[in-house]
Structure formats: structure tokens, C-alpha cells
Amino acid sequence: MIVVVGSIALDSIETPTDKAEEVLGGSATFICASASRLAPTAVIGIVGDDFPNPYRELFQKWCFDVSGLAVSPGRTFRWGCRYHPDMIHRDTLFTELGVFETFSPLVPAHLRGCPYVGLGNIHPLQQMQVLDQMDHPEWVVADTMKLWIDIAREDLDRLIGRVNALVINDEEARQLTGCISLAAAAEHLLAMGPAAIIIKRGEHGASLHTRDGQFYSPAFPLASVKDTTGAGDTFLGGLVGWIAHQKNCDVETIKQGISIGSCLASFTVESSGVTRLDSISRQEIQARLDGLENLVRVQPFVID
């Protein structure tokens, strides 16, 4: 069982080819849509009383428990962005926090014993508030973003010291550590506390760094990408989902979790919001997982 905390938002996304208005978004959304494929997932979040019913029903479908999803008088968090042609960099057009402004995550008592925790990308103080309420979880993974490195650095450092695994992208890893080489950045981050650092590298895949070594997974190659929003959150959901599914957080299981996280993220980017991620079958997931494994296979050889 997994407890997930994060943002739930209505996203308005502009890409070079498309425009989506108030689709369901937010870190908790993508993590839940993803993790719930693999293990029972409970959500901790907040929405306004304008939260559309179809979106509420999605959470009820994904999550075995939505008692931690607070509904507050006011407006749901809304966010708008425009992607650059590279579909990686984006400009925020507006951020209307609404009820999210006063979000103080409350974990219902019956969920505090959940062994696995996914701390989606929100303020590190809010992430730690959840940790404070959990009762000795087995494994905690957290995501973060540039904003918190810029404005909440000390809180972020404390959060990093309290988790088993940190998921971060390559630019953030460099910014956080001042290191140029990602291998060096990972060493620096390991020294801050987590046993596992997972660096997301966009279309170049993801890497795992522990004190015992590294692992690299490619990203599933796609000819075109519709909307990359939520890809990183989906990745985290696949990772924590697999850990919870296996009831095991050893390195081999984390590697598998990275593979399945990469696989699920490759579906997320094929639509705006959760449309594609929510509609795929197990067979489609397994086929792409097998494809991912095949991408790196080469016959070993010896140079003589």
C-alpha cells in the first residue's frame, strides 16, 4: 500500500501543435494514475469545490482510499504553461494556487501505517508534514523541482536527508550540487542521506546511483510527443508502485521500478493529461517493457 501526496490541478497547456484547457493535472494525479496500476494507492491532496465530478471519479477509480483528498470551499489549483519547441522547457503562464495555498496535508489515522510513501513535487515543508505523520514507513521516495531549490533550499536539504530515494532531473541535480558531471552530482546527493538517487534525463532516459554502483535505463523512443507534462510524476508513480507491488526495496527492484516508471511515462507523453495513461492495457505496458529491455541488449564480447 502506498500513500501519495502531491498537487492536484487543472492544467492549461499550450504546445507547438495543441492547446488543452483545464485538464486534470498535478503531481499527485500522475503518481496515482501510475502507481495504482501496480499497488493499492491512497491519495493525500486538496481540491476546491469546483473540482469536476469526472476528475473526482478518476481518483475513486485509481485509489483504494480517497479519505485524504480534502475538498475545500474555493477554487482548485490552476496552472498554465507554454512549451518550447523542444517539449522540455516551458514557460509558466499563470499559477492560481486557490485552495492549494493553504494546503496542510493531513494523513488519516488509518493510513499512517502504510509502508510505502510517494512524496510528489510540492513544497518540502508539506512533504515533511506527511512524513511526520507516517509511522515508520519501509521506503519513502520524493520528487522536487527547481522552484524549491531556488526558494526553499534549507527545507529541501532537510527533506532530502529524510527520504530513502530522491528523484530529480539532470538540470536540478546540477543546480542543487553545483556539480557538472551527473555522476559527481549523484555522489554529492547520496552524501545528503538517501540510499538511492534517481536522475531523470528526459528523452535520454534515467539513471540510478547508489553507493554500490549505477544503472541506466533508456527512455522508450517515440517519434512524436504530445505533452510531456506529468512524465516525471508518472515515472515516480511507476517506481514506488513497483516497490510496493514487490514489497521489496532492494537495488534490483528499484532498477525494475525505473524500467516500469520509464515505460509508463512514455504513455503519459502521448496525450495531454492522463488520457493515454489511464486507457492503456497491461498487455500494452508489458509489450513496451519488453521493448525497453531489448533496447539495451548486446552480445557481450572480449577484445583480443
Place this chain on the structure above:
Amino acid sequence: MIVVVGSIALDSIETPTDKAEEVLGGSATFICASASRLAPTAVIGIVGDDFPNPYRELFQKWCFDVSGLAVSPGRTFRWGCRYHPDMIHRDTLFTELGVFETFSPLVPAHLRGCPYVGLGNIHPLQQMQVLDQMDHPEWVVADTMKLWIDIAREDLDRLIGRVNALVINDEEARQLTGCISLAAAAEHLLAMGPAAIIIKRGEHGASLHTRDGQFYSPAFPLASVKDTTGAGDTFLGGLVGWIAHQKNCDVETIKQGISIGSCLASFTVESSGVTRLDSISRQEIQARLDGLENLVRVQPFVID
């Protein structure tokens, strides 16, 4: 047996931590230093009468044949650059072509039947001049750079149509094709003629794209990098060297060639010039090759 053509230069490199003056550089240099580890290599290039003897002796050590290395009255090609902190992007400080300005590659008659050809990064017209003199080679691989995309696009397009494999980096692949996704860029490049497109992704590794599928190799993770000059050329040398060693250019051998190219390039970046690349033992290469294979290994699994 491999025929290699490219530039031979005296490089002056500034990095955030170091400064190297007139070290041996140029695409042909790194390709020969690399390929000659694996298969007999002949060089086609030009230097001035100021070319230092120790550098000439390096070519005599690496290459079974240096009759194609012309010495012309005048100055050897000199190039200077300063790297940005990311050790990827660099500013050219000066380019003094010297005798390279009038380089018209001449392949000695006894080398024209060589089955394998490595066209290092020089003007596509010069690359095609070499091709025009070769007698039905088995496999030809070419590298290029942004400069030729900018100023010699039509010549480059013709060159690409004449090679079996193109090695290019991710930014160049996007610039050449106008595609955002590298998978789409590779499709576009395959349609131009080559059966294999190899995209270099810096510290994110390299990928192979053919009509039958893709392959991804990570880069060997290094905590620090001294000087990335020549890494791409070294990579190409490892690739064509392995093809020639195996006398086989099928997809599996190309995959192995990419692995060994990545491996050799990881040594090049640990020093300025060819110092490190030239000094490593077979055991060191094999150890790193085995490490590279281990980086992507994960137990296959099924989601139920």
C-alpha cells in the same frame, strides 16, 4: 584494414581548470589512436613541416601505413577553444588552417582496396574526395559537425547519401532534420541513405537507429572530465575499428562497436589530447567494457 581521413591539428584548449598548449588533436588523430587498437589503420591527412617529431612517431606507432600522411611546406592546422563549465559547449578562440586550407586528400593506390573507411569530421567535399578514390569499400562511416550543416549543406546531404553509417550528435541531428524528437530525426536521416544512424548524446550515451529498431548504450559514468575534445572522434574510431576487427558490419557488430566506442571515448576525456587514450591497456579497456554492460543489466519481469 581501415582507411581514416580527417584533420590533424595542434590544439590549444582552455577548460575551467586547465590549459593545454598545442597538444596533438584533430579528428584523424583520435580516430587513429582509437581504431588502431582494434584493426590495422592507415591515415590520410596533412601536416606542415613544423609538425613535431614526437607526434609523427605516434602516427607511426598507431598506423600500419602513413604514406597517406602528407607533409607540406607551411604550418600545421592550429585550433584554439575555451570550454564552458558544462564541458560540452565551447567557443572557438582561433582557427589557423595553415596547410589544411588546401588539403586535397590523396589515397595511395595500394590503400584504395581497403574494405573499411572512417571519414572523420572535415568538409564533406573532402570526405567525398576520399570516397571517390576507394574501390567499393565494405562499410563507410562518416562524422560531421554543425559548421558543415551551416555552410555546406548540399555537399553534406550528398555525402550522407553515400555512406553506410552516419555518426552525429543530438544537437546536430535536430538541426539537420528540423525534428524535435531524436527518434524522428533518426528516421529522417535513415531516409537520406545510410542503413545506420548513430546519435551521440554526450554524457547520456549513444543510440543506434536502423530500419529494424534501436539500441541504446549509456556513457561510462565519470566523476570528472578533464577535456572532452576528441571524444566523438574516439567513439567513431572504436566503432569502425570493431567493424574491421570482426570483418562484419551487421547490426549486432555495430552495437558492439558503439559499446567499445563509448568505452574508449571515456578514456579520452580523462586527459587533454591523446595522452590517456594512448596509454591504456587492453585489461583497462575490457574492465570498462564489462562495466558498461553491467550498467544496463536488470532482471526481466512481468507485471501481473
